[in-house]
Amino acid sequence: FTLPRYTIRNCARMSTLLRSYRAVLRTHALLQPCAHQCRRSAFTLPKDTTLNALIWVGVGMTGVTSFLVYKSATSPKHSVGMSGHRVQQYSSSGAVHPEAQTEVLMVGKTTSSTKSPPPATLPATSTTDSPPVAAPTTETSPAEAPPIETPPTPEVPQTVVEPTPDQVPCLPEHVPIECFPTSSPEHVPYVLIGAGTASFAAAKAILEKDPAAKILIVGDEDFTPYSRPPLSKQLWFNEDHETARQLKYKAAWAEGKVVDVFYKMDFCDPNELASKTGGGVAVLKGKKAVSLDPAQKKVTLDNGVSISYGKLLLATGGTPRNLSLFTTAPDQAKARTSVFRNIPDYLALDDLVGKVDSIVVVGGGFLGSELAVALASRGRSRGLKVTQVFPEDGNLGLILPTTLCKWTTAKVRKEGVEVFPNTLLKGVTLEEEKVKLITQDDQEITADHVVVAVGLSPNTSLAESAHLETDAILGGYLVNSELQACSDVWAAGDVACFYDPQLGRRRVEHHDHAFVSGGLAGRNMAGDHEPFKHQSMFWSDIGKEVGFEATGLIDSRLPTVSLFAKMGEETALPTEDFSKGVVFYLSEDHRRRVVGVLTWNIFGKMDLAREIIAEKKTEADIGQLASKFEIQ
Numbered sequence: 001f002t003l004p005r006y007t008i009r010n011c012a013r014m015s016t017l018l019r020s021y022r023a024v025l026r027t028h029a030l031l032q033p034c035a036h037q038c039r040r041s042a043f044t045l046p047k048d049t050t051l052n053a054l055i056w057v058g059v060g061m062t063g064v065t066s067f068l069v070y071k072s073a074t075s076p077k078h079s080v081g082m083s084g085h086r087v088q089q090y091s092s093s094g095a096v097h098p099e100a101q102t103e104v105l106m107v108g109k110t111t112s113s114t115k116s117p118p119p120a121t122l123p124a125t126s127t128t129d130s131p132p133v134a135a136p137t138t139e140t141s142p143a144e145a146p147p148i149e150t151p152p153t154p155e156v157p158q159t160v161v162e163p164t165p166d167q168v169p170c171l172p173e174h175v176p177i178e179c180f181p182t183s184s185p186e187h188v189p190y191v192l193i194g195a196g197t198a199s200f201a202a203a204k205a206i207l208e209k210d211p212a213a214k215i216l217i218v219g220d221e222d223f224t225p226y227s228r229p230p231l232s233k234q235l236w237f238n239e240d241h242e243t244a245r246q247l248k249y250k251a252a253w254a255e256g257k258v259v260d261v262f263y264k265m266d267f268c269d270p271n272e273l274a275s276k277t278g279g280g281v282a283v284l285k286g287k288k289a290v291s292l293d294p295a296q297k298k299v300t301l302d303n304g305v306s307i308s309y310g311k312l313l314l315a316t317g318g319t320p321r322n323l324s325l326f327t328t329a330p331d332q333a334k335a336r337t338s339v340f341r342n343i344p345d346y347l348a349l350d351d352l353v354g355k356v357d358s359i360v361v362v363g364g365g366f367l368g369s370e371l372a373v374a375l376a377s378r379g380r381s382r383g384l385k386v387t388q389v390f391p392e393d394g395n396l397g398l399i400l401p402t403t404l405c406k407w408t409t410a411k412v413r414k415e416g417v418e419v420f421p422n423t424l425l426k427g428v429t430l431e432e433e434k435v436k437l438i439t440q441d442d443q444e445i446t447a448d449h450v451v452v453a454v455g456l457s458p459n460t461s462l463a464e465s466a467h468l469e470t471d472a473i474l475g476g477y478l479v480n481s482e483l484q485a486c487s488d489v490w491a492a493g494d495v496a497c498f499y500d501p502q503l504g505r506r507r508v509e510h511h512d513h514a515f516v517s518g519g520l521a522g523r524n525m526a527g528d529h530e531p532f533k534h535q536s537m538f539w540s541d542i543g544k545e546v547g548f549e550a551t552g553l554i555d556s557r558l559p560t561v562s563l564f565a566k567m568g569e570e571t572a573l574p575t576e577d578f579s580k581g582v583v584f585y586l587s588e589d590h591r592r593r594v595v596g597v598l599t600w601n602i603f604g605k606m607d608l609a610r611e612i613i614a615e616k617k618t619e620a621d622i623g624q625l626a627s628k629f630e631i632q
Contacts, residue, residue, distance in 0.1 A: 194315035195219025198493030198518030205522030236374035292466035318456035356448035363453035364390030376416040481531040510538035552596030592619040
């Protein structure tokens with residue numbers, strides 16, 4: 001960026017003049033006389049002086065305008081959910097964020113050449129002041145759902161309250177729900193159970209290996225595959241509320257382009273799939289697989305229809321956990337309680353924000369903290385009161401060291417959320433049309449609505465009919481290194497319990513894992529024999545001052561070594577400022593090996609973190625590793 005030399009000289013002269021003027025104003029005694037003198041002489045300046053003054057004003061405006069143009073050209077594009085600082089760090093490091101991969105799929109098209117039918121218009125329905133809201137855990141952790149009520153009670157099956165017609169959230173007409181028939185083909189070479197990120201990634205990978213492949217995605221939602229993270233992140237911070245209601249937001253990684261949450265692929269009618277001369281992908285919506293027979297290679301749907309397959313993927317995701325405290329509550333209180341996972345849940349909760357005066361979020365993990373801050377931001381203009389309740393010492397207490405999670409809680413409060421850490425619930429009642437929560441120490445917290453965000457249970461209901469083994473502790477289908485559960489059956493995403501060669505048997509519930517494991521399963525279904533070695537990462541943004549990324553085993557129960565920047569120096573000493581740093585999670589054995597890395601407001605370092613874990617670095621190596629994270 002350059003300016004003509006004469007402009008630079010004039011700007012320099014004007015800068016000198018302004019410095020002199022500021023020096024005069026520093027003396028309070030001269031302030032008033034100077035102002036009066038300026039007013040008296042404003043209309044009596046000689047012509048040449050007036051001309052010079054106009055020149056100075058013109059030069060000043062030119063300089064300021066040029067500076068603003070320069071800043072606009074060099075500053076990162078503003079977009080919702082991702083700071084320009086984060087995008088800039090990723091660009092400089094050459095790394096690729098999972099969200100960047102996702103936004104490409106939201107904008108571009110895949111290799112499929114089939115045509116998509118026109119979107120259907122949904123029947124107009126209305127919402128009440130307290131519609132039931134169900135929904136997701138985007139970026140959740142298996143350990144996110146400790147029992148909150150006390151004393152502990154046996155697990156009670158979740159009671160499903162069927163909404164009345166006036167309680168069903170109205171989906172905008174812009175939401176692209178494909179108008180596919182409910183019938184399905186008798187045989188499909190590739191059947192993918194579940195219509196989320198893992199299935200979409202698998203379909204994309206299969207087509208790349210076999211462009212003539214015929215693929216059927218079976219999902220129990222009324223949508224084609226979409227990305228879940230924006231439901232608790234970008235959509236809530238979209239300043240254009242109507243655009244957010246259409247499930248659209250500015251894509252940070254696509255230069256601020258407006259995208260929606262749906263993955264772009266030319267889905268076809270399931271009944272046309274068999275007759276296609278080339279490859280194709282069809283989505284059978286609103287259908288749930290209820291039984292699986294691997295020996296006969298048949299899957300049966302909830303409408304009684306059976307479909308035979310050549311290869312099958314289990315990518316059924318998970319169901320939001322609830323607490324027996326709420327599932328056994330009186331019906332009227334239960335109707336004002338919801339969980340959060342899918343598009344209708346987002347739209348219903350968004351609708352509530354404009355109608356109620358208070359909302360309580362139960363849970364202090366990723367989803368609970370993201371939602372609490374998002375609700376406070378969205379409802380700030382109308383005075384919505386947002387309260388968050390959880391049993392841990394602070395926000396994200398299950399993954400962060402104690403001091404850091406308490407610092408995070410202070411930042412969440414700064415965003416306008418009333419936070420109650422170390423709080424256990426023991427009762428739920430309805431009083432004067434409000435839900436009243438009773439804590440263990442007999443405090444009362446009232447609200448118009450309660451959102452429960454305490455983790456996810458993997459959907460493994462097909463295990464019994466298919467005689468598939470599940471992990472008793474971690475949950476999910478047990479799979480081998482190629483993500484295969486049994487002959488011609490694979491599993492990916494939230495429901496895959498796989499062996500990590502670095503960290504042992506694991507199950508991961510994050511977006512990056514769904515995308516990568518789905519892609520690998522798809523390639524293996526198409527003939528590859530590739531082992532799963534990817535160390536998945538996750539990320540979260542909680543308010544304006546908390547953003548982090550992590551990979552490996554991230555558990556606050558593990559020993560940790562934390563390095564944070566303070567006054568331009570890196571320090572491992574206690575500090576009240578945790579604005580930027582790295583947390584290393586260590587194994588509990590005598591080796592003290594690094595098993596997890598969390599970067600705090602430092603971005604684009606996950607490839608480095610993966611190398612550290614793969615190379616089995618130990619606590620003794622941390623001093624040498626710290627400089628690579630550029631904490632300063």
